[in-house]
Amino acid sequence: MKLLVVEDEALTANYLHQGLSEAGFVVDLARTGLDGHHLAMTGDHDLFILDVMLPDVDGLRILKALRDAGRKTPVLFLTARDGVDDRVKGLEAGADDYLVKPFAFSELLARVRTLLRRGLAVPLAERLDVADLSIDLLRRRATRAGRRLILTAKEFALLELLLRRRGEVLPRSLIASHVWDINFDCDSNIIDVAIRRLRVKVDDGFDTKLIQTVRGMGYMLDVPDDE
Ligand code: CA
16 A cells, blocks of 8 residues: 655654554655645555645645545645644545644554545455455454464565455556555566565465466466366
């Protein structure tokens, strides 16, 4: 899952970037309203976190531009303690939720996860299952046949993406942009290495291999056709 944070204050921006990355999200950061506006209109983010008070184009204008363009991406905006007007205007302009600064990171993370679940066309359960593989999205845990899989944050994010798009062939470039902070052409082997490691954890020792390679196209997670 890929988030865009638009925040001009360096401390808050870095804190959000680090915390959300550690929670397994890919985070793009914009330090000005103009950059934020551009990235929001052109990117493929799953959620935006917009600070209202920005020196150039403020968060409300970015939000209005998004909604005017018909973009329904969930928006969480950040306001100052005395910014009651901003909160009212933000919600009227189509924001999905707001947080008042200063906020606890755990609170932000909970709101982000709620909005992501709500924002998907098909409402998500708190867990995803394929065959005997299961991931708990809230606790960020994966199990296979009831046994806990020890995954890094990136591995969990990769597995989550594969499970959310079960049965869909995912090109390496899409995996790269959703799980890593990078866009690159498909010949990089970062994805292949990560898939190999994930496969060892998910499929080794099981007859049913869930992570499938689709030659020349990418990777897919599903129960194989012949079962
Ligand atoms: Ca600010």
